Structures are given as structure tokens and as C-alpha cells.
Amino acid sequence: MARTLPGGGLCEWRDSQAAAEPDLAQGRLADGVFWGEFAKREPKASLAAMRELMGWLAEGKIRPRISARYTLEQSAQALNDMAARKVTGKVVILPQA
Known part of the structure; x- marks a missing residue:
């Protein structure tokens, strides 16, 4: 299922199949973000998205x-x-x- 990240970056989410591996938010994995290209095309939106993602990281909502x-x-x-x-x-x- 494709979802839009904060600031408009496209991300593909899929259910995790391996319980032993750490997953991102709510047991799902994010794949397919072309962050470099998004940052080049939309620098302000990219910065806003990065700030939001870093906030989620600090709050423990996501982990790499x-x-x-x-x-x-x-x-x-x-x-x-x-x-x-x-x-x-x-x-x-x-x-x-």
C-alpha cells in the first residue's frame, strides 16, 4: 500500500513477515523512498518532512x-x-x- 510521507514523499508500506526483525511504525516496513531526488525537487518540503521524521524518531514512534x-x-x-x-x-x- 503506497502512502505519502510528510511533505509529499512517496513510500511503500508492507506488513512485516519476520517477527524477529525490528519493524517501523506499527509493525510495518517502509520501502522505496527516493529521498535524494525528493530533496532536490522539493527542498522546503523535504526539510519539513525530515523534521517530522526526526520528531517521530525522538518520540520512539519509529526506529531505523x-x-x-x-x-x-x-x-x-x-x-x-x-x-x-x-x-x-x-x-x-x-x-x-
């Missing part, structure tokens, strides 16, 4: 999906996993083991 964490030494593997589409969320590089 962290797919994997890698040490700095594992950075090459992190890039390989991203290229192979083995990750479905953010990749975190930890500066210290």
Missing part, C-alpha cells in the same frame, strides 16, 4: 532497521554484502571492536 553491524576491519565484507543485496536495512560500521 539495522540489518548488520561490522567492525572497521570488516568494512570490505560490509560493502560486499551490500553489493550482493544481503542486507535489508542500515549497515553500521563500528569504529572499535
Whole structure:
């Protein structure tokens, strides 16, 4: 089901199938936001949307999906996993083991 994000960005929402993975607002995942292009075309709306999203983050209404964490030494593997589409969320590089 497509929904419009604050400020007009389009986002595709789908029910989560994996209970073990952290989900976004109300057990749903957001996919397909072309934020960079939206920010270029609509800078004021993009800023307003970002402020609203950051408010939701601060209130605990949403949380980023962290797919994997890698040490700095594992950075090459992190890039390989991203290229192979083995990750479905953010990749975190930890500066210290």
C-alpha cells in the first residue's frame, strides 16, 4: 500500500513477515523512498518532512532497521554484502571492536 510521507514523499508500506526483525511504525516496513531526488525537487518540503521524521524518531514512534553491524576491519565484507543485496536495512560500521 503506497502512502505519502510528510511533505509529499512517496513510500511503500508492507506488513512485516519476520517477527524477529525490528519493524517501523506499527509493525510495518517502509520501502522505496527516493529521498535524494525528493530533496532536490522539493527542498522546503523535504526539510519539513525530515523534521517530522526526526520528531517521530525522538518520540520512539519509529526506529531505523539495522540489518548488520561490522567492525572497521570488516568494512570490505560490509560493502560486499551490500553489493550482493544481503542486507535489508542500515549497515553500521563500528569504529572499535
